Amino acid sequence: MRKLKETILIVEDDAQIRNFICYSLKLEEFHYLSVSTAKSAMEQVVAEKIDLILLDLGLPDLDGLEVIRKIREWSDIPILVISARDQEKEKVEVLDAGADDYLTKPFSMVELLARIRVALRHLKKQNNTTTKSIVAVGNLRIDFEKHLVFLNNSSIHLTPMEYKLLALFFQNIGKVLTTKMIIKEIWGIGYGEDTQALRALMSALRRKIETNPAQPEYIITEIGIGYRLKEKRRSAG
Template structure:
């Protein structure tokens, strides 16, 4: 059993789900606290040193969105949201409010652990050197200083917009970015809600970096929510 330093807070009202998550976390060597209500979650967040928050959106007392907003007032800790399948709107809203990732019920423990590892890695990367000059996933590499992209060691030509989109993904490896957020970051605030341009841009970028754009290895589509740069 690996021992880790991170402490995770599980906020989930169903005891069975709470149990198996706790067990899996223990197996992975994480320390954890559990809370079954929003109120106890908030008091735990204040009294303990929590590194990552695992939050069920459907809590009996508080709206999950409310908890995200309150946490974001004082902390940058990764937040992974758990929700039911037909709550796309809530998912996107949670991500826009500051959540880092989401999982849909029923989720497998393996999947959950993978997501938690990504979030923790993300946390360390940001905590360590904020001004990193290079980042890479698989055969894809980006040099932030030189504004260059490499695929399998070879320099890849990208348009300024494609670079801008790709660098946004590389600054948020593994994190789900909502369409709304990407448009705001890449096209600017005044651009409006037109997703068509973003789809076209993503398609052209995929045609450059993916072997098969409909079976992407790097830029994954989260239907109804947004995109994510794969971390594996």
């Protein structure tokens, strides 16, 4: 029997979908709470120790995008958006606002459960990262304390900007980072949204860490949105 301490908050105004999610989480022995409005969601986040939020965008009292923005003013709780909005522009806007992942309706429960497990696994890793200076994804390893990177146990040389970009991905393993978010973190808020410099930097980094840069194994492109450091096997410290 699974012994999970994490609490999942389901924020969904469609009773049929909400009940379906609740039933599926119950079968998997997850601990959860469910609400149908943004107001109730905010009350639960304040009153309870919530570890993951499953958030619909089309809420009756406040758009889910605003809920994300409000929560991100004071909390880093992982947020997995579940929405019928499937335009790339809308996904980018949600991710830029601070959501950690996005699942489009209709969805399979198998995929939702997989993404929940990934989100909770990342949460545990983040909680442990404060005591770790070395993190590994597959055969790629970064030493934050010494600013060193290893591939297949061999040290590889990165420029300061390449290291900064790779470190950003290692701090967000498995999470989609939008191009706007990456540019802001790497070059600063006043740089603008010129993606050419990012594409050139990404190309240079991939040539050093990927066996075949044209078919990357580590940093994959989320078309129209951004990039993701693909979770592979292990974390070391």
